[in-house]
Amino acid sequence: MELEAIKRVYFVGIGGIGMSALARYFAKRGCLVCGYDKTRTNLTIDLEREGILISYMDDDSALPVSFHEKHEDTLIVYTPAIPKNSVLMHYFKQRGFALKKRSEVLGIISKGQFCIAVAGTHGKTTTSSIVAHILTHSGFGCTAFLGGIATNYNSNFLLGDNHVVVVEADEYDRSFLTLHPDLAVITSMDADHLDIYGDSSSLQESFHLFASQLKPEGTLFVKAGLPITDGITYSLDKYADVSGLNIRVEQAHFVFDYHSEAQNINGLSLMLPGKHNVENAVAAISIALKLGIAPEKIKEAVATFKGVKRRFEYIVNSPGHIYIDDYAHHPEELRACFDAVRQLYPDKKLTVIFQPHLFTRTRDFADDFAQVLGTADDLILLDIYPARELPLEGIDSQMLLDKINLVSKALYGKAGVLDRIKNKQPELLLTVGAGDIDTIIQPLKTILSHA
Incomplete structure (x- = not known):
């Protein structure tokens, strides 16, 4: 399905953090956007205030007239968390609507764009949010789909005026295999989602497949020590290709130096506590430098990043x-x-x-x-x-x-x-x-x- 052909979008599970970012994107594009979720939350209330019609009944009687029949310009987006006995899902399937998972829609959006994808069993929301903030704050710009509410913008979605897209590459249900990034980060590969993968080796295989989908001229940044041999390594170890060094706490901020063979940036200040967040920042800085953003602008952006809701x-x-x-x-x-x-x-x-x-x-x-x-x-x-x-x-x-x-x-x-x-x-x-x-x-x- 081509992006330009989509005019009407219905989200089954619109209140999810990833789904709501997509809903905001299509609303900004001028599409008719509606959705269903089981529970009314602060996030769905915000979407309603933004003009998106939301129902809390899993029943086709609650559907707006525009979604009663299949149209070529209509897309139904669903989350894998929706129960198999969902009345709405059954309704849409019976009538032959185009149904796509969130990850597939991200693939449609990022196709033909310059895609920056951040993957990992943890660390991806913070890392992708720092990337999006550096690009936005520096004036470079980007459109970003985040897995959390970035405090600087009070949103999980940023709309840029260029063709650069920042996305979280979600390993759940092998969702990230719909993406073909230009720049990618793998933050971690700890065993998780074993209900889907069965064992850690299958999870690791999925990450290898994700890495292999990088575009031919693309660049992959990998946390040092992960079982991925291709890519530029990063860590807090001076032996990695890029590293965060001389970490200290000053006035409740973590301060560190960024080092690579090509670039040093000293005295970076990060509001987010924890060495793991310094590591996340190192990956984000590496992405920004790869895009040609000036070190002084990166340093200023990192210092002003306020974090993500519910992340420390x-x-x-x-x-x-x-x-x-x-x-x-x-x-x-x-x-x-x-x-x-x-x-x-x-x-x-x-x-x-x-x-x-x-x-x-x-x-x-x-x-x-x-x-x-x-x-x-x-x-x-x-x-x-x-x-x-x-x-x-x-x-x-x-x-x-x-x-x-x-x-x-x-x-x-x-x-x-x-x-x-x-x-x-x-x-x-x-x-x-x-x-x-x-x-x-x-x-x-x-x-x-x-x-």
Whole structure:
């Protein structure tokens, strides 16, 4: 399907972070954009304010007249998270509509454009957001589809006036194999999505296929140590092709030097804490330099990058309480997040509230989760957020809690968590998870702000 032919677009699962970015894109193009989602959220409310009609009923009776019958100019975009028994999906399939997954639509959009794709089991949202910010802030420009709300723009979508597109290359369901990038980054290849891949070797094979889809004159940046032999390596190690060196903390910012054989940039300041974010910034800077953006403009842009919502986001930062929220939902992400907190606040007792995401992920990485969660001082577990999955026998938060070697640990519902935090008044609080844990952020903020 050609991009220019698309005039009407319906999104089944429009409230997803990636889906909503696409919805904004097509709305900006002047298309008629409508959609369905199960739950009304702040994100869907924002889309409604932007003129997008959204229904919360999985029923064809709620469809606008423009989507009652198949038309050649009509595209239906769906997320793999939609249940197989969806009434709307059945309706569209029966009538022969053109149905595409989000990743396929990104492939359509990026075709014929200069495509910058960031892949990785974690780190891709932050890295792609830094890339998009450097390009935008420097005046180079880009259109960007992000997997989180970039704080500088309060959006997951940026619209540029050139032909440069920045996308997250999602490995879930092998989605990134619809892309053929000019520049690409692979940030990580840790085992994940084993419900899809079966084992880590299949996941790695998928990343190799992604790397092989780079355009002939393209450039690939790979985090040093990953099992990809082609590409320019980056890390915090001076032996990588490009590196972040001399890392130090100054006035709560991480400061570092960028080094490659061709370019040095000293004294870069990053608001995002954690060495893993310095590494993400190194990859983004490498992309910007490859595009010919001046080092001084890159340095200024990096210093002004405010981060991504729910990626080490400060909710409360007062003399009495520090409350940080993060999207981490994989053991390696949790480890990096905890390390960043400890680097900034080594003398404070760390209270963690964690919501496991998916029964399969909890099962596959239970021992790894237990090890990293056991490094907290005080741990509160919520029930597993199922997302697209049905329960698995014997896999629940109590099972995970029993594996954790920690004296101060407990399992609570959301209401119980709020009561506990109100009574304990922790000086350093961290909420982590990819489910609906974000629904307790505001109540927790209220509790700690009025203490």
